[in-house]
Amino acid sequence: MKADKTGMHGVWASRWTFILAATGSAVGLGNIWKFPYITGENGGGAFVLVYLICILTAGIPVMMAEVLLGRKGRMSPINTMKELAGQEKAPQFFQGIGWMGAISGFFILSFYSVIAGWTLYYVVKMISGDFSNVTADGAGEIFGGLLSDPLLLTLLHTIFMVMTGVVIARGVHKGLEDGVRTMMPLLFLMLILLLGYSLTTSGFSQAAAFLFSFDFEHLTGASVVEALGHSFFTLSLGMGAIMAYGAYMPKQASLGKTILAVGFLDTLVALVAGLIVFSIVFTNGLEPGAGPGLMFQTLPLAFSALPGGQWIGTAFFILVAIAAWSSALSIAEPAVAWAVEKGWSRGMATFAVCGFAWVLGLGTVLSFNEWSDVTLWGKTFFDSLDFLTANIMLPLGGMLIAIFVGWFMTAESTNAEARIKNPTVFAIWRFMLKFVSPLAVLAIFLHGLKVF
Numbered sequence: 001m002k003a004d005k006t007g008m009h010g011v012w013a014s015r016w017t018f019i020l021a022a023t024g025s026a027v028g029l030g031n032i033w034k035f036p037y038i039t040g041e042n043g044g045g046a047f048v049l050v051y052l053i054c055i056l057t058a059g060i061p062v063m064m065a066e067v068l069l070g071r072k073g074r075m076s077p078i079n080t081m082k083e084l085a086g087q088e089k090a091p092q093f094f095q096g097i098g099w100m101g102a103i104s105g106f107f108i109l110s111f112y113s114v115i116a117g118w119t120l121y122y123v124v125k126m127i128s129g130d131f132s133n134v135t136a137d138g139a140g141e142i143f144g145g146l147l148s149d150p151l152l153l154t155l156l157h158t159i160f161m162v163m164t165g166v167v168i169a170r171g172v173h174k175g176l177e178d179g180v181r182t183m184m185p186l187l188f189l190m191l192i193l194l195l196g197y198s199l200t201t202s203g204f205s206q207a208a209a210f211l212f213s214f215d216f217e218h219l220t221g222a223s224v225v226e227a228l229g230h231s232f233f234t235l236s237l238g239m240g241a242i243m244a245y246g247a248y249m250p251k252q253a254s255l256g257k258t259i260l261a262v263g264f265l266d267t268l269v270a271l272v273a274g275l276i277v278f279s280i281v282f283t284n285g286l287e288p289g290a291g292p293g294l295m296f297q298t299l300p301l302a303f304s305a306l307p308g309g310q311w312i313g314t315a316f317f318i319l320v321a322i323a324a325w326s327s328a329l330s331i332a333e334p335a336v337a338w339a340v341e342k343g344w345s346r347g348m349a350t351f352a353v354c355g356f357a358w359v360l361g362l363g364t365v366l367s368f369n370e371w372s373d374v375t376l377w378g379k380t381f382f383d384s385l386d387f388l389t390a391n392i393m394l395p396l397g398g399m400l401i402a403i404f405v406g407w408f409m410t411a412e413s414t415n416a417e418a419r420i421k422n423p424t425v426f427a428i429w430r431f432m433l434k435f436v437s438p439l440a441v442l443a444i445f446l447h448g449l450k451v452f
């Protein structure tokens with residue numbers, strides 16, 4: 001299939017819409033749910049520092065490369081990589097970036113939908129007032145009750161997957177643009193409100209110290225790999241999601257500032273979410289390493305302490321669900337776009353992708369109850385998928401993308417697409433792609449494997 005100038009899937013209305021959509025993809029459960037809990041599990045500050053370094057040295061440069069490839073190819077990541085690998089005379093295995101991405105997408109969507117289902121449950125619980133005057137133990141019990149009920153989890157997972165499928169089937173533009181435009185600013189507003197509340201709690205300074213004092217004692221090889229993996233996960237990199245969105249980006253827009261804006265917003269949301277969650281953790285004597293339930297056991301406590309907390313809490317969980325929704329769309333998009341290029345209708349493609357991910361998601365549902373003892377290398381089904389995708393497949397995909405753009409594309413053809421006007425900025429970026437990003441990923445992998 002030959003791509004015309006805009007590709008068969010259309011183009012975003014403007015550069016600004018791309019920023020919104022890419023931010024919608026990047027800001028999601030990874031920032032509000034996952035970042036605080038893995039930071040807690042990995043001992044705080046030093047982990048945050050490694051994460052920030054990974055965002056700067058690998059995340060942002062790779063994000064620019066991924067968008068560039070998408071816009072140059074104007075097709076699904078699978079076909080884009082097929083065409084560009086041929087054009088740039090790169091070894092055939094670079095085509096595998098697209099395939100590996102589509103597989104990662106299935107894996108991630110399957111568990112992402114289950115966790116997003118939890119946020120839907122919390123919307124209902126908030127509205128019904130079940131969290132009014134809740135204690136830390138009470139919040140823990142409500143969360144524990146949810147996890148132990150596979151049927152309820154399946155129902156919530158199903159609702160979220162259907163919500164995702166309906167928007168994707170309508171086409172990303174109609175479905176996504178309007179939603180993201182109104183919801184993202186509201187989410188930011190809500191986080192600022194909660195940050196204001198957390199400033200009044202006695203645990204705030206402890207939370208700030210926990211996140212920003214760099215105590216390297218806690219840092220292990222495994223936590224460094226996790227920080228790297230999370231920097232890819234949170235920016236939606238290494239699996240083609242941002243490449244697919246890049247394929248719909250207007251040709252004239254410059255990549256540099258656009259991507260910096262997305263990376264900055266994403267990091268800001270994660271840090272603010274971390275401050276909020278850990279203020280509540282320390283104020284209430286909770287355990288920072290409580291795991292995936294951390295957000296769900298802490299935030300209801302904040303809402304029960306706020307005047308009108310029932311309604312603020314309801315609105316907040318609706319917004320988190322929407323943030324998850326806009327991310328889920330981008331997780332499915334690479335596979336759906338590929339099937340459409342194969343001649344499937346968008347509806348059928350969506351049904352197949354979401355249906356398959358739904359079935360796989362049942363494994364995650366069961367891993368919290370019936371299968372909680374079934375482990376592979378000490379990890380449950382959910383932990384294994386999460387580890388395999390975020391800590392291995394995404395960094396590997398990102399490294400290959402950096403190598404492809406850094407080494408197989410000429411400086412001229414790279415900047416013909418990137419349109420970075422400042423030559424120094426362009427040179428720094430290209431240097432990062434050639435050397436820093438691939439070596440950072442490689443070093444961290446080897447460190448994680450305990451090679452050094």
Ligand code: PFF
Binds near residue numbers: 234235331
């Ligand atoms: N970036 C999303 C988040 O932080 O929740 C998750 C995600 C979206 C991961 C898209 C990967 C992806 F391709």
